[in-house]
Amino acid sequence: MSDRNERITLTIDGVEISGESGMTLIEAADAAGIYIPRLCHHPDLPPTGHCRVCTVTVNGGNGAACTRPVADGMVVENDTERLNTLRRNLIEMTFVEGNHYCPECEVSGDCELQAVAYRLGMTAPHYPALNPEREIDGSHPDVFIDRNRCILCGRCVRASALIDGKSIFGYKYRGIHKAVAVVVTDRLGETEIEATDKAVSVCPTQCLRVKRRGFRTPLGSRRFDREPIGIPERE
Amino acid sequence: MVQEQEALIERIVHDLGPDGTHVMDVARAVSKRFGYIPNSAIPTIARHLQLSPVEVRDMITFYGHLSTDPLGTTVVRLCNAVVENMMGAGEVAAAFERETGIRFGETTSDGEISLRYTACMGLSDQAPSALINDVPFTGIHPELVQEIVRGIRAGLNLTTLPGSGVRHNLKKPGEIIFRRSMEHGAAIDKLLGVSREEALEEIKRSGMRGAGGAGFPAGKKWELCKNASGDKHYVICNADEGEPGTFKDRVLLAYNAHQVFEGMTIAAYVVGATEGIVYLRDEYDYLRGHLERVLEERREKGVLGDTIRSYQKFSFDIRIEVGAGSYVVGEESALIESLEGKRAAPRERPPFPVQRGYLSQPTIVSNVETFTSAAAVIERGAEWFRSFGTDKSPGTKLLSVSGDVQQPGVYEIEYGTTIRTVLHLVGARNAQAVQIGGASGRCLSSGGFERRIAFEDVPTGGSFIVFGPGRDVLEYMRQFIEFFAEESCGWCTPCRVGTTLLSRFMDRLVAGEATRGDLDRAIEMCDTIRNASRCGLGITAPNPLLTSLESMPELYERRLSAESYAPQFDLGAELRAGAAAANRPAPQGM
Amino acid sequence: MAKSIVATGHFTGCFGCHMSLLDIDERILELVELVEFDKSPINDKKEFDRPVDIGIIEGGVSNEENVEVLRAFRANCRILVAIGACALTGGVPAMRNTVPLRECLEEAFVTGPTVVDGMIPNDPELPILLERVHPCRDLVKIDYEIPGCPPSADALWEALSALLEGREPVLSYEQLKYD
Structure with a gap:
């Protein structure tokens, strides 16, 4: 990797910010206090560019801010009507791809998908619902997956491999059938996952979640009930 | 079988070296030997190649020709790409189903034959075509299918069966x-x-x-x-x-x-x-x-x-x-x-x-x-x-010509040649439209036939599909978009979900159910897919819709529903399902 | 100034959105000065008999009766506002969408643990179910959407007052919720 010492400057929506070479655009924006909406990115994990919600226009072309390295003199558009429409469309696609029933969901108010949708002003997903049949795996004593809410952000895949050192999660299949794989048998109970694993704590929709924690924080007083989602803290 | 698997994997890894880059070789070898890759082999492959099992599984489940489910001894992969369908792949498929007694996607109960569809396999000039195990079959017609299936059942060498072999063309x-x-x-x-x-x-x-x-x-x-x-x-x-x-x-x-x-x-x-x-x-x-x-x-x-x-x-x-x-x-x-x-x-x-x-x-x-x-x-x-080609596009270009032409095959032309010249060369009279550059390319109607094959005008990777008069071009555009949905790797949301939604829109469009408002929304979705996708597949996936709409808007005019707003689902079918579940007659005329 | 004519309707849901509408409390006195209700469960008026300015509907579309009534709302209302999760997404009733309809009915009426001598209801008086529960927009054009389960009284008040004043409703962060 290139070293991080070289100071560079770039503009985001006309505001000049400084960064260091080797940073990604989203890192530079975060450091400057400029929020670029995102879903799959997590500050403790390497970026992978799955959700494309952080799409920005860089020197006239589009790209994901989470993976784009900064360069001196970059001209970036971020908070524009065109990009926010595109992002809202992506969020709507994400909603109809899975089964996201906020009214009954135990993590409503504490869900990054919902929070980004709120922040972008989505009233409802406008694409036809795909209503896929998804499984719930409760085979592990402490951790479960409700795949209805999985958005294929890959945070669990990265965290399990790179931080937990367990490589429990991966992918299987392709296209709309692509799904998170749990080793070979798709049963959490047959893995070495623990409730304290990073993989369990990074899920944006908490479809991978520790058991017996639901409703500890009542609806209405959760993270995103009153305050919009913003730049995440590094752990 | 487990021991045999282990031995086979060990031998291949011994030959190639215990290196994760060889997982495709190992997977292909296991697949060739057993007809599929049993889940039980995955941890073994992983151990020998110093990978995690979930990585091996990821790779295997991705590719269309690898399977973790048992397949028949003989796998018929019939190509259902656009040109193949134009040339009668549908009738050939029906004949295979008739002869084997199973549907595509299934395996005969004796484990002898599996029927699968596959995307374009580079035989459009000799369509309909199929790969039966590793053997290419070309110019298949329904009457040939009975003989092919009998030959498979009799255990004959596939290369001796009628239809096997490829002409270079x-x-x-x-x-x-x-x-x-x-x-x-x-x-x-x-x-x-x-x-x-x-x-x-x-x-x-x-x-x-x-x-x-x-x-x-x-x-x-x-x-x-x-x-x-x-x-x-x-x-x-x-x-x-x-x-x-x-x-x-x-x-x-x-x-x-x-x-x-x-x-x-x-x-x-x-x-x-x-x-x-x-x-x-x-x-x-x-x-x-x-x-x-x-x-x-x-x-x-x-x-x-x-x-x-x-x-x-x-x-x-x-x-x-x-x-x-x-x-x-x-x-x-x-x-x-x-x-x-x-x-x-x-x-x-x-x-x-x-x-x-x-x-x-x-x-x-x-x-x-x-x-x-x-x-x-x-x-x-x-x-x-x-000295060949144009200033900006020097040299020559190979075109793969197929569809409604007298002489399908490969043509080496100079860059700068007009589409009309190519049409003349290949024997395509009264072409309605040409799909240049394949699904990701563009659809041009006669208004664009004076354009030139060149990077500065109409660039192409070489696919040149001619749609003759009377062909339902929108149906083929629908199939192209369905193809993208099937081939999307699934990495990013706009391509993974967007191509699926676009494919559903095209279904409704071709069925005459889409309204102008639906089309406008589909175009907006195309914009999102193109501008947010991670790679060329997503970026070009809306092209069949966008380029045909540009060159032949009248096809859309004719196909759009006259209603100002149409149901986004098949109301009649849903009511029939509901009536059937309650064992009652379906309501009429809703 | 002539009062605006308002109709309200409900499809498949829990009626919670109408309850939330009543939660506007004393503002209801302001509202009756501005509007007159046509077809609505509030006044129990069953049929449309004049053009309506604003139709407010809650609930998803799950059966043939919903289809018919929703179409009547669209035909009779100049502006149609869908409120609540069910009208906007199918909501909780749409959770059955991932299970085949027959299986749902069998579980509920035949094989469920509390069922004795069950059968799938087939009285001709009952509307026939759709295979899936749909948001209203899947069937008719919707002009405005107010999400929430239910939308808060403040969100509904904002929507109503905006439309009566002839402006676009603007929901604050607290008012735009899906739960």
């Missing part, structure tokens, strides 16, 4: 790519006393551009790779032509593989590579033996291997790797991922492969045709090369 050789006179090493000999820089200059002066369709200047690509620092440099030949309607590389590899390898060798000289790889699509596995023989011959003649000609310091060898059924692997960074033993998900760019490619080293990935032209440039010189 080179219709018009040109001056550069199919010039048969090139001697082995004729271009390499020109390098004697020529520095790497001088050779690069020659390529740059020729103005040659990548033949895959994007048209990146070849000299620029080589230069970037040459100047990139790395422990090793690689030259990769992309022989995974998966664009529907293309088959030129099949013909090129069959007729003129020497010149392909010659071009790769020159590229290796320029960028300083010692290792070259041909990534051959699984659908062309039947060409592998021939290619291996050509490589061996070149080694014997001293134009490949440890010491090439008298260059004491120049050694370069080429190996062939075979894929396992995927369209997106034709994208250069996806191809590299596949070579590294992973799912063929395109990489984020930058960095580009010329900077960080195969095994993170500087890598050239180029089209089969590009290497062939490069050899000609070095042999005959840039000036000579530039």
